Amino acid sequence: MKIRLATVWLGGCAGCHMSFLDLDEFLIDLADAVDLVYSPVVDVKEFPENVDLCLIEGAVCNVDNLEILHKVRARSKVLVAFGDCAVTGNVPAMRNQFGIDNADNVLQRAYIENAQFNPVKPRQDGIVPALLERVLPVHEVVYVEHFLPGCPPPAARIKALVAQLLAGTEPKLEGTNLKFG
Helix, strand or coil, X not given: CCEEEEEEECECCCHHHHHHHCCCCHHHHHHHHEEEEECCCCCCCCCCCCEEEEXXXXXXXXXXXXXXXXXXXXXXXXXXXECHHHHHCCHHHHHHHHCCCHHHHXXXXXXXXXXXXXXXXXXXXXXXXXXXXXXXXXXXXXXXXXXXXXXXXXXXXXXXXXXXXXXXXXXXXXXXXXXXX
């Protein structure tokens, strides 16, 4: 029986998914071992039930990220914080330096102060998801089994982690099997 694999993209640049696509011929081996049931690279609208392994890229930046993350955790056996944004908040969390009202401060700066034409803050009414007051790494919201740092993690490191998880072994995130490059 194939492993049900999902990948999720929250607040980030998609670099981790691009690195995942750099797995090259390992993607062919992976296709034989998994059913890709949810990902930005497939057209599935609803996160499915009974996911065995989910790689989560990006930080938790808005209410939509928060909602999908809780659904992902409830429906997945194993979560991997995939890349530095998911692990630490990284670049998206730079807005946290704007203080307690950082969401409003960020919108003010981006849409009013830096606007050349038509300075208007977007309405955060469901069309544009409301920003959280603070950007969070994934593990501050839900339990995460494994962390795969890197900006983005190199394809060789992704391959090593995924191969170990598919083999049913506890991943070793040390030594030469996960080195950079």
